[in-house]
Amino acid sequence: MHVKLTVEYEGTAYHGWQIQPNGPTIQAALEEAAARMFGVRSRMAAAGRTDAGVHAVGQVVCFHLDRPDCDLEEVRRGLDALTPDDIVVRRAELVAEDFDPRRSARSRTYEYRIWNALVPTVVWRRFAWHVRKPLNLPAMSAAAAALLGERDFSSFQAADCDADNPVRRVLRSEIERSAALLTYTITATAFLRHMVRNIVGTLVEVGLGERTPEEFAALIAACDRTLAGPTAPPKGLCLVAVEYDEGEARRA
């Protein structure tokens, strides 16, 4: 059995998705839960390796399970019960043996939240970046729209990113406001390391009037990381969904 899980987590207490020599990770917590439940250790593969402090509501995780008669809702409930409260296993499905959560993905969607008010809020303090000065939303929206399409995103790539090819296709890039809460949503075929956080750090500079939307567009074209703004803090970022083509999942 090849099982696909849809997993939600608050990243605050974790050193990211991937197992680390020191410090708790989401992968370690899930693999330990599966080891306790099934008596054997299975390697879990995720669609996206979220960084330390980054959250997910729609991470996709796959693992092999040698239990052909296993009930999937029992798998879901068991893994959910055996992981801490800040990890929730939302769904368990059967998928084809060759389904790869990362390579089979058509696109990913991330949200980045900003609490834009003089005073912070306790409600969103773990899930939003607090920016005190007022942000110009139309300017940020104009800049965000300049990211759409297939482009070389070297300007927003982390210095230590080892991607061979920095070209990605951005399908959606928009920002909306609900009172003091700004939510930036970006969907792309794939992302470079720190790409969303580097984009948001630079969009905030546009919102503060430190760059114009035209300068933002020119920055993309320059393909030079040293020109972009700072990396926004991880706590505002959330992996919302991973999209696959219909038929990728074979139901039991």
Add this chain to the structure above:
Amino acid sequence: MHVKLTVEYEGTAYHGWQIQPNGPTIQAALEEAAARMFGVRSRMAAAGRTDAGVHAVGQVVCFHLDRPDCDLEEVRRGLDALTPDDIVVRRAELVAEDFDPRRSARSRTYEYRIWNALVPTVVWRRFAWHVRKPLNLPAMSAAAAALLGERDFSSFQAADCDADNPVRRVLRSEIERSAALLTYTITATAFLRHMVRNIVGTLVEVGLGERTPEEFAALIAACDRTLAGPTAPPKGLCLVAVEYDEGEARRA
């Protein structure tokens, strides 16, 4: 100087507003911050004594300060900096000497959040009650509307409530849904102990089909606490605002 603070807090880690012999409280945290800032201990009075685990985004707190030349934004910033991250001092204003945050209040508004889905969510886990079974929103709305007006709310009073008079006027009582998140909003002249949580526990029984809206209305009229549903957990409750008449606050 009589100072009015508007305070936000996540109640998760606290034994409620009021100072307790053992366990941290919001009042203790604020009084300690003021003592550190001004060198003297001031007693802080709140508009509503929220219970253990209950949150606030608009609690109103007053205290006397013998510093006529003090800058209010400095007071706000100092108290905010000296309290833990789960307490935020949003505003500081001058008010008349006879302003009493509780007695001068015209009404209070509370919100109660329910996460209504099979699977919980990490995003709202500290601020919403997770109810797995689907809730019938129109039935709950009909029941909620029956609370409007001036009534004897003995049916929703905690057993240990020491109010002399259980009559309160409910000005707003409505429930709305945004995907899996239900928010119940209630405004009343004042509240009895556990009143909102007892109402919500009973509204959920209506939503589950265990009571009809008509039975809910009859329950109010019965004025008998033993007939109402269970007390909803504190984490879904939030004191949103305390309303005062114009002119109650004298600006500096």
